[in-house]
Amino acid sequence: MHLLNLGILAHVDAGKTSLTERLLHSAGVIDEIGSVDAGSTRTDSLALERQRGITIKSAVVSFAVDDVTVNLIDTPGHPDFIAEVERVLGVLDGAVLVVSAVEGVQAQTRVLMRTLQRLKIPTLIFVNKIDRRGARYDGVLRALSERLTPAVVPMGRAVGLGTRKAVFVPDRVPLDVLAEHDDELLAAYVEGTLSQDRVRTALVARTREALVHPVFFGSAVTGAGVPELIAGIKELLPRAAGDPDGPVCGTVFKVERGPAGEKVAYARMFSGTLRTRDRVPFGDTRAGDAREEGRVTAVSVFDHGTDLREDAVPAGRIARLWGLADVRIGDAIGEPRTTHGHFFAPPTLETVVVPGPDTDRRALHLALGQLAEQDPLIGLRHDEVRQETSVSLYGEVQKEVIQATLAQEFGLAVGFRETTPLCIERPAGTGAAAEFIKKDANPFLASVGLRVDPTPPGTGVAFRLEVELGAMPYAFFKAVEDTVRETLAQGLNGWQVTDCTVTMTHCGYWPRQSHAHQGFDKSMSSTGADFRGLTPLVLTEALRKAGSQVHEPMHRFRIEAPADTLGALLPVLAALQAVPRTTETRGESCVLEGAVPAARVHALEQRLPGLTRGEGELESGFDHYAPVVRGDVPSRPRTDHNPLNRKEYLLNVTRRVGS
Structure with missing residues (x-):
């Protein structure tokens, strides 16, 4: 049996979860394809995910392609949940990046592709929604090449675009991109001895080296192009590696609570075989913390759409583990493994959680602690003096999700204060x-x-x-x-x-x-x-x-909008303290790039559609910290014994004051 741990990634609403449903249906795992709009998909199991129609937590489901068992991990597409994506990337053998044939390359698409390339994760691109009105072929291919990577290899053409009869027609693999990475291939072409088998062999090798990215077109709704994608997953992506007889080595990428409140760790095994009743060391070696030891009391592995209890999990597989009570996301199990560190920027916003009138503060504190277990980047900061808890955030949608989760899963009503930048x-x-x-x-x-x-x-x-x-x-x-x-x-x-x-x-x-x-x-x-x-x-x-200087988080931004809206855009950018650095006109559109305070990004997102007749596209992400030079220096209340005030500090710490 061969194994492949595959991630499905995309900008929100590109059809990633719908593609996951179609893959499971094509593999015979499910009899009926679920709908994101109806809230009936297999991987969006949280009630909140079904209500909102977005993926919030990564989910694992398994299916077979001939002799290959694929552990498919569906990840969130909204940038507010990028931390969930980050944890998954470290356990993948390959990825499918989903792009909409209508919207094309979007902001989050670029962020994800840059990261996949940096980590050298072999990646296929699936252009979805060819059955939708407005679907494009040449335009999307050009955008992929210009805005993602020039190393794209179209695997065929889309015919009947914008109709329910749209299909994907496989074609010969073009040589130009492959020849850039293979001198022998180019020489064979010049000599007239090049065969399609030789081209295919080169395609497999270069894809597995993450040097080129095959592109498939299709529709998750109609199933067009999905059989070709499945064949590409089997042929082009590498198998999971690892010696089952080697030292035990794994990584925890997700933690959830079971029905009885017990911790369940999702781990990818890179080496060795972990068995029930084994005692193993675990801990986050990057954080420099002392490692703990625990006994694994139960193991389940993913197989044909479900998870099955097993006595052991070998290298290459993903498993759910019970018994490690203090395990955390990011922990190494067994031998520490060299990691890439963080792939995405830290959260740059913060807000104070305000309990509702009848909300028990102790219960709220425990519930927030459980949410932080599942997402360590929800940095909790508890102020004992004011009895307040702050959480760090990526954006406003994440705040809404935390509020809804506390209400639905814990029965706790909360509000929030205004979101503020998280300075240093x-x-x-x-x-x-x-x-x-x-x-x-x-x-x-x-x-x-x-x-x-x-x-x-x-x-x-x-x-x-x-x-x-x-x-x-x-x-x-x-x-x-x-x-x-x-x-x-x-x-x-x-x-x-x-x-x-x-x-x-x-x-x-x-x-x-x-x-x-x-x-x-x-x-x-x-x-x-x-x-x-x-x-x-x-x-x-x-x-x-x-002396110290407060620095606020700054986001780089890229706005593409109609050129005739530039006059309306610039004054608003100035009012939001954004600093345009470059402006480029491309026919009837213009591209502005620059920097904007993180605290102003949400306002820019809200203003942009009205300023650009709904045609403006914003891409932003954390770039750097800059000294605060305007207005009052931002500060936040202390939660410690305040060593800035010696008398107060000594009263709190020693209960006596030095003479």
Whole structure:
């Protein structure tokens, strides 16, 4: 048996879930094709997905093509749920990118294709909806080549476009794109010895290397072109690799709760064989956390449209695992595996969840915690003082989905405050501070000195030592480093501080002491709590001296609109603080590219149709952080003990104030 883990990706409404239904029907998995509009599709199983007609969570379903078992993963198309797509990409052997024959290449199509190419995931393109009025062939092929990649290989032609009788007619594979990647192929053509078998062999090889992308046309509704696509999936995409006798190695890409509230982990196995009752280490090696160990109590694998309980899951397969109570999305199971890190930008928006009049706050906190398990990029930030919880977001649709999910699945009514940009802080210069045991009103039995230095954008946070590692117990150094990272979550203005190096310049402690004939005396001995208590005071003082600048998230944008609407567009862009960088006229249309604050993207989306007679197309995505130079510097309330106010901090932490 051969295995293939296949992702279906697309811009929202391109027909991705409908194509999944058609593939399952063609493979004999389902007897009747479900409808997205009717809410009867196999992979959109959530009530909210059926109501809205969009995919929110990735779903796995299996079907067979001759001797190949395909684990098909249907992913969300809306950009607000890009985090769900990101988790799937790391477990794929190949992908099908769905494009509408009517709308053509859309904003999210470009984002997905760039990522698939960067990760070198072999990808077929399926141009859907050839039966719809307005469907195009030449125009879409040209857009694929110009806006996605020139390495597209049309596998045939669409005939009868825009009618229910539209069909896909396979044709000879064109040579031009393939010859660019194969000198021997070109030489055989020149010598007149080239056969179609040789061309086909080259097509298979280059597709599996992700150098070229075969293009099929068809309709998920009528089934046109789908048999050819299925044949292409079997022939052109690579099989899952992995040694079932090797060390156990897998990746968790999805976590859900079972009927009894138990965690169920979806994992792709890359090596070895994981068996029921095996004890395995797991954890997110990228986060640097200590790994845990758990016992797998049950395993199920996907097969012919359902999942079956098995005793083991070998390399190459996707399985559902029970028993790993503390497992999280992104965890490596068994041997750690080299990963690509994050493929898409982090969320750039934030909002405060407002409980309804009769909503239990504790129940709400637990429910939000469960949602964060399923989507770690819903960054929860709980303010104990104000009894408020904030969540990070990609967009307004995601906020609506969170609200509906809390109502339907947990019976909790909530609202939200206005969405605000999720800013960061960067040190403006170098600053240093130190406090020593029994000096200058230091109530802690610890000496700590820290220096903060700025580093280039994108470098994150590093911790260094300028003191000897043997100068005090390692646990105290660890307490300082951990507390430094925790404290940097809230800078001088309340935002995450990044792109800096924090260096420990001074240290000191009192060794463990005791009175004669008595036990350990904490009042005479340093503990980790002393270092955890003192570090925030020293670090915030160093930050004060360094100064910090708040940076807001900026999105790059690309607007394609009728040229005669440019005069109406530019003033609105200026009012939204967008900065056009390039303007290009292409016949009767124009293309504007530039940068706009993330907080203004939603307003731009709403204004664009009215300004462009409904013909404008916006593509945007996170690009960089820029210093806030207009208006008041944004800040957000602190959720810690506020080391910026020494008296308040010491009252909260030690319940006493140094003299």
